[in-house]
Amino acid sequence: MRWDSQRLAGRSGTDADQPAELALFGLDACARTFDTPEFRGMTFYEIHARSLLNKVPSAARVPFDWTINPYRGCGHACVYCFARRTHEYLDLDAGRDFDTKVIVKVNAAAVLRRELARPSWRGEPVAMGTNVDCYQRAEGRYALMPGIITALRDAGNPFSILTKGTLLLRDLDLLREAAQQVEVGLSVSVGSVDADLWRRVEPGTPSPQARLRMVRTLTDAGFRVGVLMAPILPHLGDAPDQLEETVRAIAASGASSLTPIVLHLRPGAREWYHQWLARERPDLLPVYRDLYGSGSYAQAAYRKRISATVAMLARRHGVGTERDSRQNAPHGDPPSS
Ligand code: SF4
Numbered sequence: 001m002r003w004d005s006q007r008l009a010g011r012s013g014t015d016a017d018q019p020a021e022l023a024l025f026g027l028d029a030c031a032r033t034f035d036t037p038e039f040r041g042m043t044f045y046e047i048h049a050r051s052l053l054n055k056v057p058s059a060a061r062v063p064f065d066w067t068i069n070p071y072r073g074c075g076h077a078c079v080y081c082f083a084r085r086t087h088e089y090l091d092l093d094a095g096r097d098f099d100t101k102v103i104v105k106v107n108a109a110a111v112l113r114r115e116l117a118r119p120s121w122r123g124e125p126v127a128m129g130t131n132v133d134c135y136q137r138a139e140g141r142y143a144l145m146p147g148i149i150t151a152l153r154d155a156g157n158p159f160s161i162l163t164k165g166t167l168l169l170r171d172l173d174l175l176r177e178a179a180q181q182v183e184v185g186l187s188v189s190v191g192s193v194d195a196d197l198w199r200r201v202e203p204g205t206p207s208p209q210a211r212l213r214m215v216r217t218l219t220d221a222g223f224r225v226g227v228l229m230a231p232i233l234p235h236l237g238d239a240p241d242q243l244e245e246t247v248r249a250i251a252a253s254g255a256s257s258l259t260p261i262v263l264h265l266r267p268g269a270r271e272w273y274h275q276w277l278a279r280e281r282p283d284l285l286p287v288y289r290d291l292y293g294s295g296s297y298a299q300a301a302y303r304k305r306i307s308a309t310v311a312m313l314a315r316r317h318g319v320g321t322e323r324d325s326r327q328n329a330p331h332g333d334p335p336s337s
Contacts, residue, residue, distance in 0.1 A: 038137060042075060042100045049105040052112045053126065064127035064160070068112065070144040072103035074132040076164060077204040079276040080231055083132045085268025094268040095275070099204070102138050109147025116155040125158040125183070135165025137204065146171055153178040160185030162228070166206040166214045176221060188215050189228040192237035193249045200280060201233065208246075212253040219254035227253070230261035232306055234291055234298055235284055243306075244313050251317035258319050260310040262303045266296045 029047045033039070054067045073087055077099035084094035092101055105111070115121060128134045128148070139145055149171060152159045159182065161168065168175075168186075178184050192198065193208040205211075218225045227250045232238055237246075250258050265273055265288075277284055291298045314321045 034141065039075075039141070042102065042138075044138060044142075045101065045103045046106045047103055048107045049111055051115060052105065052108055053115050053121075062127075062130070064125060064130065066124050066126045067130050068108075068126055068128050068134075068148060068159075069131045070105050070108040070128075070134055070142075070148060071132055071136060071138055073098050073101055075099060075102060075137045075204045076133055076202060078202045080201065080233070080263055080265070080269055080273050081132075082264065082266060082269050084272055085266065086131065088268065095272045098272075102136075104138060104142050105144070106142065108144045109151050112148055113151045113155075116151060116157060123155070123157050125160065126152065127160050127162070129162035129187075133163055133165055134161065135163040135167040137165075137167075139165065139167055140170075146174055149174050149178055153181055156182055158183035158185075160187070162187040162189065164189055164202070164205045164211060166210050169214055169217060172217070172221060175223075179223070184223070185226075186218055186223050187226040187228055188212075188255075189230050190246065190250060191229060191231050191233065192242055193246045194237055194242050197233070197237050197242075201236075201276075208249070212249055215250075215253040215255050219256075224256035225254070226257040226259065227255040228259050228261060229310060230259070231263035232260060232310075233263050234302065235287055236281070238306060240309070243309055247310060247313040247319070248317050251314070251319035255319055258310070258314050258321050260307055260321070262298050262306050264296050265292055270296070 029045060032044045032046055033042070034044075052068050052070070054069065056062060056065050056067060072090065073092070074081065074083065081098070084098045087094050087098040087101075090103065092098070134145055134148075145168075149159075153174075159178075161184075175184055175186070188211050190208045190211050193212070195207070198205070198208055206214075212227075215225045215227060229246060229250060232243075237243075247258065263273075270292075274285065274288070277288065291302060297303070311321050
């Protein structure tokens with residue numbers, strides 16, 4: 001039985017008619033809706049997680065071994081999001097359900113403290129925002145991150161955060177405090193500063209300009225902040241003037257580095273993105289077919305050309321570039337966040 005076949009009350013508070021499928025998450029799970037414009041049409045499944053630290057499979061080729069994901073699903077609703085497929089493991093779909101049905105691990109901080117205190121835990125760096133955005137809009141309501149950051153700080157555990165969420169600034173004082181004691185890495189993703197493109201492909205996110213203002217604030221606060229110029233969307237955000245405007249804005253934000261990443265289209269993301277293209281730019285469907293074939297990556301020659309162009313622009317505008325080492329990180333890709 002699909003969750004979307006269940007009836008959920010459209011009012012604030014716990015639903016009296018809870019979906020039976022919540023039993024999958026334990027008897028104490030519950031579904032909640034909030035009758036505010038920000039969360040209209042969204043359902044939050046509050047669950048009690050048994051564990052929080054995830055070991056990254058060794059085949060993943062990413063620069064971190066451990067991650068924390070306090071949420072599953074993301075109201076930022078980027079059409080290209082890599083993490084979409086992970087929703088299918090929950091018998092939810094990778095499209096609209098991913099955007100509107102968000103799993104919230106309400107006991108995240110307590111579970112993390114317990115795990116960090118285990119004698120077997122070796123204090124390895126932990127990455128956040130690598131699957132879905134930990135500073136998505138739900139975080140404004142649930143405020144899980146302050147408890148998580150505090151637990152990591154108290155354990156002396158280094159961590160990094162990748163986000164599109166300007167909500168991170170709410171925790172700036174805490175992050176500064178943590179950075180006195182442990183290594184804290186911060187990255188922000190901005191694929192393009194084209195406002196029209198942003199509204200169409202990242203409808204639930206803060207604007208690229210707001211994200212870059214956040215980079216400036218964090219930089220002024222003493223952090224080195226890398227910007228993932230991700231994803232660069234072929235034939236939508238890759239025109240020379242679009243690339244230059246974006247690199248110029250990233251450089252002006254004070255970013256410590258810029259990493260260009262061309263759109264990856266893995267299963268789950270690919271179908272949703274193609275549906276969007278079919279609605280918005282059907283003329284590009286055959287172009288994307290040529291560029292991606294049946295694979296997840298654009299042709300190597302195209303990626304090489306974009307990387308070279310961005311590297312040249314970065315030199316022109318005075319910001320360092322880094323090679324993409326996050327090939328398999330959903331949120332890190334076109335992030336996943
Ligand atoms: S790309 Fe990142 S911010 Fe966008 S929906 Fe996915 S997890 Fe959220």
